Amino acid sequence: MAASSVATTVSTAAASASTVATGAAAGAKAAGGAAAPPKLNSTAFFFEYDVILLFVVGLFVLLALPRMIARFMRSSEWFAGCFFHSVKIPRPSKFTTYPGGSGLSFSEKMVSSRADVESVYSRSEDMHTVNMAVGSGAPKNPPAYIPSWASLFPTGAKVLSTKIRPGYSLGVVVLMMGYLAVYMYSALFDVNLFTSPARLGDIAVSQMPTLYVLATKNNVLGTLIGKGYEKLNSLHRFVGRLVVGAVNLHALAYFAKWSQTGSISEHLEPNIICGVVALGCMDVLWLFSLSAVRQTYYNLFYVSHVVAGIAVLVFTAYHMPFAVTYMEIAGALYGFDRLVRLIQTRITTAHLHAMPELGATCIQVPSVNAGWRAGQHVRLRVLSTGMGPLGWTESHPFTIASVSKHPSEEGLVLMVKKAGDWTTSLYGIAQEPDAGEGSSGSRRVKVMLTGPFGGPGHAVVTSYSGAMLVSGGSGITYALATAQEILQKSAEGASRSRVVELVWSVTDPAGLKPLLPLFAQLLVDAQTTYTSLRISVFYTRAITSPDVLKTFERLPLGLTLTPGRPRLQKLLEGVADRTAGSGGVDGMTGVVVGVCGPPALGDEVGRVVRRLDPKRRKAVGGVELHSEYVFALLRRSFADGCP
Template sequence: MSMIAASFAARAAAAAAGTGSAATSNASTSSGAGNGTATNAATAGAGTAGAAAGGGGAAPAGPSDFQIVWSIDIILLSVFALLFLLRLPRFLARMYRFSEWTSGLILRNRPYHMRASGRRVQFSVGNDANMNVIDISTDDSHAMYQEKAFAQRISATGAQVQGSYPPHVSNCITFFRPLLKLMHARIETGVSLSHAAMMVAWTGALVFPAFYMTEAFTDPVRFGWITASQLPFVYAFGTKNNVLGTFLGIGYEKINFMHRHAGRIVLVSVNVHGLGYIYKWCLASSFMEEIANPQCYWGLIGLICIDALFLFSTEFVRKKAYNIFLATHISALTVLVIAMLNHFSGAIPWAYACAAFYLFDLLLRITKTRVSTATLRVIPELGVTRVEIPNINSGWRAGQHVRLRALSSGMGVFGWAEVHPFTIASVADGPEGMVLLCKKAGSWTNRLYSMANSENGRKVSVMVQGPYGGLGNCMVSSFSAATFICGGSGITLATSAMQEIIRKDLNGESRVKSIELIWTVQDASALVPMLPLFTSMIQRSVFTPIRISVFYTRAPIGKFPFAEDFFRSTSLTLSPGRPKFHKHLEETITRTTALVPGSKSANASGLFVGVCGPVALADGVFADAGQIDPYRRDQIGGVEVHAETFGW
């Protein structure tokens, strides 16, 4: 490795001909000549000894550029390994059941009749021997029972089913819980203190190799090494099938901020490296001569690729011309790997790593892609298009999303080329198949809505890729209570997660004792199309009480959609104004801790708070969760917030 470093240093010094600058720390000497040429002598062995400019004295031996940046990479990877070990107990807890091993990986279609449960619920009042047995394997018969306390799970053979509850592993030990409020504090919209701390630490780790035993502004060689060493992290953090995120149990969208941050570091380092040489060549009037060298013009191509990635990755371009952003990303990242291989042989290991991450992601994307026929229906009260894909009905977990592409001329000339992410609104292995709710929020979703509105029940070919993201190694069914806070079309997270909890509860596989949904919409009429589903969930949740609170923020226009005495139960309420999340969280803790410990658990195992909606909504929930009294927080077993926000 030191020989590679020495060879690279020699070529770098040759590229800096005519400047009369000192030799680099990689042991190359440059002597200025009248015509700007240089004579270079790279040492063998360690490749670190060199002559000081004009002094001729031997400099003390030190690590090569390769060794320095390679050591930093090893340190960063060691940090990831440590984080993996810290999160390993939660991963092992999730794998307690074999079905979890493949859950949330590949979309598939399974005949529904093969998955129908043979379990039933048996109700008895007091010591009455007469039993009222209702089959719950389908959704055909649901009723509200006041005798829920006397309900029992029985198998198809009539035997009582014993609960098999999932193990719960908290995301934070009790001693460090007070730090969660600080780490979740927002320093700006969507950016927490923990995010900022990670970015600062990452930058700090690279300050050392940038300035150790080198002159950053007169000898830009080291920044070329930093660029090469950081590019694999840029690729790894940016892929949808994120290797680093998978090991940590984090979705790619949660770790994408590190992709952007590592990209900014690469942007700065590659420009210091490339423009430093261009500046030297221009001073020596040798730019055309130097750039004719294949090694140099491939370096210039790489510089252009990274600068183009930055320019076309700005928020303005992503929102206004996402297809351009996507096309430049794919093309520039591909050319960049080729440029690295041809620019300098020392960068080959990192170029291969970039190619490996990219090709692995591409292979999994192809594996996760399905083409099917979808039925489009409009829900005007919500302003969304309901996309039903019955031929895809299994393979995802609650909270995961897919990337949807509509293959129809009705989407416009280039509409088929656009792909958009949507959280899955239905539960896996259900009779409906996959259901997506696509809110009108741009030109593509508006065209989709118009196409569905022109013919209700229209059939369209779609390409679905996923599933991605989700809750990672977090199991909602392992908590004592679950609260879902949603805004508008963010209801998709709650509908899928709540149905999954209910099904697991009926099978004796859930610890959840209390479920609450807080849904904020603009108009009260938005509740109308969701009312059948809400009612069904309340009725089917035999063992766990459900409370659904809907809030509307605009005054109703025209006739109010519900009669005055329609909401007579506390299980489903409709109220004007905005909810006070802190109050609802406190009430959930009170209800859960007041329940008599039964067979589910003698100890509270935490409160799960799922948020789906605008970034501001998620930030507000994090702030309110941080205001919970420490005693109350420990009483429930901790509070864990998971947020899914609108955006790309």
């Protein structure tokens, strides 16, 4: 498809330029003079260029349309994952609690485990009566299932999903190369850049809306095709580099041309000065977006992106009339994103709990219990002087660990691992509980929440017959929320999922301790549904003493703790076999494999999915991979788009 799009673009652009050139030559001959060199009409040429890009985008939207329609056929999905809010949720009687866990909220279960975890192990014998076979019963109102293109054409998907480098699959690279080919052709076609350097400026201006739409967090393009802004960020960076390169070559060519005929200062008219300022702003955007700067001076990157991003729009519009329309479109996209983010922002009170075993802080927001989907993340700002002089100005993304509208939980929950100065300060605040009766060992602070963002797009996790959720370290937040959502929908008769395998890889086995009560509760919840749940925890660090494992001698049925790295191929084959034998409603609707963790883990899971036996893949109706970023800890390795 990318090659076809490039060919269409090239032929259309060539035809347009040929028509313009022929008209100019005919006019010159009619006047009786020598044939003038053809002069390309930039407005018409780049308008056609952008129309072709819109056509390519339309193809991707068309490919995503079946899933979009299937998802939004359910009215509950119309605003799901758009805005945080609070609703009153009755507690159904069919949700039970594990022994010793009654009445505890999400975060309290994890925190209380440090005090009474022994009682959980001693009472876990009662849970060994759980039937771990695939549950009986049928969903009353299952969601519509639309197979992905990867499931329909597994061979092509296997090739295109091959990783070229971390974060870049073959499909993405092909798309980038197709865009680069059309970009270079449009910039170099029938022009001498040394004598007519305006072309480079024109093409940079024409791609500003593309650059800005890929940068916004409430991404119009991503919404249409079902991709979060973080998954389109590599394209944003790629387009940004091309635009910055074209702008600098455009300016340097003019400076060289003017220096040959006189002084550069003689040409510095007001519109040229505006162009120079816009050039400086573009270079600032590029310079402060370098990974070394982002990781070390994130606030500098943030502020420079906001200020320079707006200044570029203003000064470029004053630089040349051709740019006005494009700057208005880019400004409208950016303004829309800012307006929606303002509506998505809430200032409320959060409860902080320190989790020493995981080196993390558990954040519970009771006043927000609805409005997000499993896999989405929120941008958090802690409004406390304990975060340092400028700590309250920083906003960081974290994956939501709880499920929306869950009857047994109390609000939105985050797990923030110590990974830098900001997260360490947050952990320090959590270790200083509020004084007073009823504080429950927690610290209350004011926070600003913005979101939710990202998530599974148009894919509905509960529409699959089986699910394998793989997480590494703090990526467990994604697996927790997704498993809870499947079980919640299964209890309501609104899920097709019969088999769920949760795989967690952690360095130290002690990391299981604070999450054990929560895992136990998930296993109890699964008993009341037709969904079979298994939880496999693997620890990769060698233990220093056998006493470390004494507290894990007895675990709830369905939960295992194993040394070494998970054998993902064997686990996936087991999930496929159990799913194929589950007898799902209306046949098999595929297996979804979700992964959230370090890039190496994501690459390994991708290879495992590609290597799955074709017979098993066909027996379950296809296997689909969903990769999520680790937002459970501070990550600055990628450009955040427009902050």
